[in-house]
Amino acid sequence: xxxxxxxxxLCYSLIMVIFSVMCFYISKKxxxxxxxxxxxxxxxxxxxxxxxxxxxxxxINKCIDELILNNKxxxxxxxxxxxxxxxxxxxxxxxxxxxxxxxxxKEEAIEYVSIQKEDILNFFIVYYNQVRDAxxxxxxxxxxxxxxxxxxxxxxxxxxxxxxxxxxxxIIIIKKILELLNKETLFMPIIILWGLSIGGISTVIFQRMxxxxxFFIIYYTYINIYIVKNDFHMDKNxxxxxxxxxxxxxxxxxxxxxxxxxxxxxxxxxxLKKNKKKECKTLLICHIKSAIIGIIVFPAAIYHIFFSYRGxxxxxxxxxxxxxxxxxxxxxxxNIIIGIIIFISITTFSILVLKKNKDCIPCILLIxxxxxxLVIAKISPYLDLRYVMGILxxxxxxIIFAIDYYFKNNFKVICITSGILFIISIINLYYIDPxxxxxxxxxxxxxxxxxxxxKNIYIEDxxxxxxxxxxxxxxxxxxxxxxxxxxxxxxxYNNEELKQxxxxxxxxxxxxNVEEILKQVLKLTERENYTLLLDGSNETGNVIYxxx
Numbered sequence: 006x007x008x009x010x011x012x013x014x015l016c017y018s019l020i021m022v023i024f025s026v027m028c029f030y031i032s033k034k035x036x037x038x039x040x041x042x043x044x045x046x047x048x049x050x051x052x053x054x055x056x057x058x059x060x061x062x063x064x065i066n067k068c069i070d071e072l073i074l075n076n077k078x079x080x081x082x083x084x085x086x087x088x089x090x091x092x093x094x095x096x097x098x099x100x101x102x103x104x105x106x107x108x109x110x111k112e113e114a115i116e117y118v119s120i121q122k123e124d125i126l127n128f129f130i131v132y133y134n135q136v137r138d139a140x141x142x143x144x145x146x147x148x149x150x151x152x153x154x155x156x157x158x159x160x161x162x163x164x165x166x167x168x169x170x171x172x173x174x175x176i177i178i179i180k181k182i183l184e185l186l187n188k189e190t191l192f193m194p195i196i197i198l199w200g201l202s203i204g205g206i207s208t209v210i211f212q213r214m215x216x217x218x219x220f221f222i223i224y225y226t227y228i229n230i231y232i233v234k235n236d237f238h239m240d241k242n243x244x245x246x247x248x249x250x251x252x253x254x255x256x257x258x259x260x261x262x263x264x265x266x267x268x269x270x271x272x273x274x275x276x277l278k279k280n281k282k283k284e285c286k287t288l289l290i291c292h293i294k295s296a297i298i299g300i301i302v303f304p305a306a307i308y309h310i311f312f313s314y315r316g317x318x319x320x321x322x323x324x325x326x327x328x329x330x331x332x333x334x335x336x337x338x339x340n341i342i343i344g345i346i347i348f349i350s351i352t353t354f355s356i357l358v359l360k361k362n363k364d365c366i367p368c369i370l371l372i373x374x375x376x377x378x379l380v381i382a383k384i385s386p387y388l389d390l391r392y393v394m395g396i397l398x399x400x401x402x403x404i405i406f407a408i409d410y411y412f413k414n415n416f417k418v419i420c421i422t423s424g425i426l427f428i429i430s431i432i433n434l435y436y437i438d439p440x441x442x443x444x445x446x447x448x449x450x451x452x453x454x455x456x457x458x459x460k461n462i463y464i465e466d467x468x469x470x471x472x473x474x475x476x477x478x479x480x481x482x483x484x485x486x487x488x489x490x491x492x493x494x495x496x497x498y499n500n501e502e503l504k505q506x507x508x509x510x511x512x513x514x515x516x517x518n519v520e521e522i523l524k525q526v527l528k529l530t531e532r533e534n535y536t537l538l539l540d541g542s543n544e545t546g547n548v549i550y551x552x553x
Contacts, residue, residue, distance in 0.1 A: 012420075016193050019427075020176060023200040024169070027209050030439055031165045034210055036446025036545045039473040041212035044164060045118040046472065047134045048148035051127070054134035056117045056472050058109070058486035064101040065137075072096055106493055108460070108485050108502050114478035118159040120152040136305040139315035143256040144214035159479070161212065168209045168216040175216075176200070178223045179398060185227075185234050186366065190416055191405050193423040199401035201430035204336025206439040208394040214258050215394040221254035222264050222395045229268060230366060237276055237284040244291055251295035256303060259310055260381070260395065265292070267376030271369045315386060325382040332390055333378070336397060338433045347404060354407035370403045390440055445543025446476075452510075452538050452549055453480035459551075460502060461510045464522055466490045473545060474512070481510065489522060497529040508553040515541035519548050526552065 047054040052061040062070070072093070073082045086093040124130065131149050135142040151163050176196060183189050199205045208216050228247050232239055239247070254261035269292055276285040300306055311317055334344035355367040377396055385392040405422075412418040438444070453461075453476075461481035465471050471486045478484045483502065487493040503509060511526055513519050519541075527533065534553050541548035 012190065012193070016196070019193060019196060020173070020200075023196065024173070026201065026434070027165075027169055027172070027206060030206055030442065031161065031210050033438075033444075034161055034442050036443025036449070036543075037161075037212065037473055037476070038441060038443070039470045041164075041441070042118060042472040042475050043469075044145070044148060044212050044214075045152070045159060046475075047138060048131055048145040049120040049124065049152050050117045050134070051121075051124050051130045054137055055469060056109070056114065056475060056478070058106045058468065058471070058488070059104040060107060061113070064097060064104055068093070068097050068100050071100070106485050106487055106496055108483040109478065110483055111479050111481060114475055114484070115157070115159065117472075118475055118479075119155065119157050120149065121157065125153055125156075126150075132303075135303075139309045139313045140214070141256040141259065141303050141306060141309075143253060144217050144258075147217070159475075164212040165210065168211075171216045171220040172200075172209050175220045175223045175398065178220075178227050179402070182223075182227050182230055182402070185230055188406070188409065190414075190419050191402075191409055194408070194419060194426055195398075195401050195405045197423055197426045197430060198337070198405060199398045201427070201434065202337050202397070202401075203433070203437060203439050204333075204390060204394065204397045206434075207336070207390060207441055208397065210439060211391060211394075211441045213391065215391050218254070218258040218261055218395045219398060221250060221257055221261055223398055225250050225254060225261075225265055225268070226370070226399060229272060229369075232272075232284075232288070233275075233366065233369075237279070237281045237288075239284065239287050239291075244287070247291050248295045248298075251292060252299050252302070255295065255299040255306070258395075259306070259315075260392065262310075263380045264373060264377050264395065267373040268369065271372050275365055275369070317384065320383050325385075325388060326379060328388050329378055329382045329385075329393060332388065333393055333397075333400065336390055336393070338437060347407075350411075351403055351407045354410050355403075358406075358410060367403060367406055370399055370406075374399060374403065443544045446545045448539055448543060449474070449477055449545060449547060449549070450480070453477040456481070456510055456551065458482050459508060459510050460484070460506055461512060462487065462497065462526065464489055464494070464511065464513045464517070464526075466514065466517055470514070474547065477512070489517060494522070494525050494529060497526060500530070503530055508551060510538075511535075511550045511552055512547045513541075513550075515546035515548055523550065 043054070046056060050056075053063055053066055055063065057063050060067070072086065073079055076082055126149075128146060128149065131145045132142050135145055147167055148164060151167055155163055179195060180189070180192055183192050183195075208219060225247075228243065228250060232243065232247075235243075251265060254265070269288070272288060273285055276282075276288065309315065330344065330348075331341050334341050337344075339347070351367075351371060355371045358364045359368050374396055378393065381392050408422055409419065457480050459482060461477065461484040463471055463474060463478075463484055463486045465486065466489055468488055485496070485502075487496065497503065509530075511523070513522050523535065527535065530552065532552050536551045536553075537548075538551055539547065539549040
């Protein structure tokens, strides 16, 4: 009894250590991925989900306003354009052809990422912004709610607060899973392996919905393990929990569907093998009911999943399984060879456990992990850790289960394993930073503060990545965002705003032809002198000049 009390005390201390590590790294986070800034804008901006260079709305929202919402008889207008879609498309093209970059004030930049008093609890703007995007709205609703506490202000701690709470809740659910399986002593090594890994920390500090996805994956896993341990019987309470979890997971991230698909199929096979036809049908009905409710709540999901650029149409011909396996290994700071050895060991362990003990849980987890990675490797738009973040705790559980099996539930071995994992994790973190810190971005911010009265010319090659630099736009007097690929540099020629300025700032993406663009800027603005302020060597990669 005393031994277990000491172990529990160590577990609580470990949780505090991990919490402190998470807080330390969020304090070190300097910059943002453009998708992170999008999380705030899409949750709080009333006009659009992107900070548009051409006004406060894009051409689609402008068209909807001009042709439908700002005219009388809104219903008649909607019906007319449904009957005559070509008319609407022609109007869209007309408005788009007239768009040109305008100067954006720092107040507009602040308004994009923060919530205003008049928009408090206006969930319609959040919902509509997500209809226009390719993700479900639940995470953004939560960001909107927490942003109210930071009225008119932007802070990286808004989403961190959400993520750290979800992380702690995930730890509680993992503990419940272990209690169901009578493996409470495995709690410490599992939490160390996931919580102090590069992948685990990155999940919490990354300002997107992936920690919420992780939570619902863990909770869905817990409910299903409970069902297995209850001989596949489901009472009303269990069915309600399962249905709600599926709906909420679906409304968080569509990748949740991939995870539950493989888990569900494996569960169905096991039920049929055990002649649990009634329970099999009950589980099927729960999932179908959840899918129907989810689609009713957010019907745009049908388009997002089946027709959008992020849906099944995004299936690539490339076989990137090894690439994603490598990403998973790197998230634990493992060499890929060691990763392959661990994978083979876990597979062997799962088969042995199933044969000897008739315990199907390791096999369910392993099949689900493999299925998830196989699908993600084909449909994910980029090779990025975020797409496998949700299964990292499940992988951690499976790894520790394998170690525990090989050493036959030896408590001393588990304690030694925990100590070794802790030491290795701390050493790894000393040498390797988590992802998404964007170190060096403070240099960009300091330059913006030093030249806050200047106008800022921001040059990129698309109409999205500029939102990564919103913290700078919130400081400069005014900014104009130009897409070099659209021949928008021409708007600098004879520009009335620039004529009044003796000096101004130019920021160019490092991967572009910086020297050639700089020459064009100097020629179009009729300037000759410039000073390099930042060479673009930091993680955000902007080359910044002072032009005079």
